[in-house]
Amino acid sequence: MNLIVGDKIQIGGGVRKATKTFQRLVNIEFINVLKLKTKYQSINPPCKKCKKRMKSKGKNQGYQCIKCGSKSSSKKIIKLPRLISKTLYIPTISAHRHLTRPKQRLRTINQKNQFSKKIQWITSF
Known part of the structure; x- marks a missing residue:
């Protein structure tokens, strides 16, 4: 689970x-x-020009595409199923x-049973 x-x-x-x-x-x-x-996951943003994932330039420095050199400032957050x-x-x-x-019986209610009061439930032998 x-x-x-x-x-x-x-x-x-x-x-x-x-x-x-x-x-x-x-x-x-x-x-x-x-x-x-x-559930959310943060991933490196994709480049808008060449559709490749950008690489981090370092802590708090943003992201840069290695292929074409375009830049982005934040990660992309996606919702996971x-x-x-x-x-x-x-x-x-x-x-x-x-x-x-x-x-299969979780939402059912037991039926009322009508018992005869003439028959003893407990007997001693």
Whole structure:
């Protein structure tokens, strides 16, 4: 998963107690991505004449094209696409624990079951 600083996520799972041989462990059962921060990258500006990338002349001195000699003062900032989306990420069904609800049943509500009050739930033998 390609998370960056500033992304808002919700994590669900359980905490396993520490033992003599292992430290405390967090078992993550789902990750819900709530908000994604936009990702930017600064690159050397392209030359307007010959379309080649300019080289830096040094700290705070701008950029210059090696091929034709044209100059630029600042870097170009581009917006990068994110490889993840705002959705719920859960493991495959074979990796679910006994309390994790499968993805196809996440937004469904259990139907009301009508039980007969005549039948005893607990009996002693």
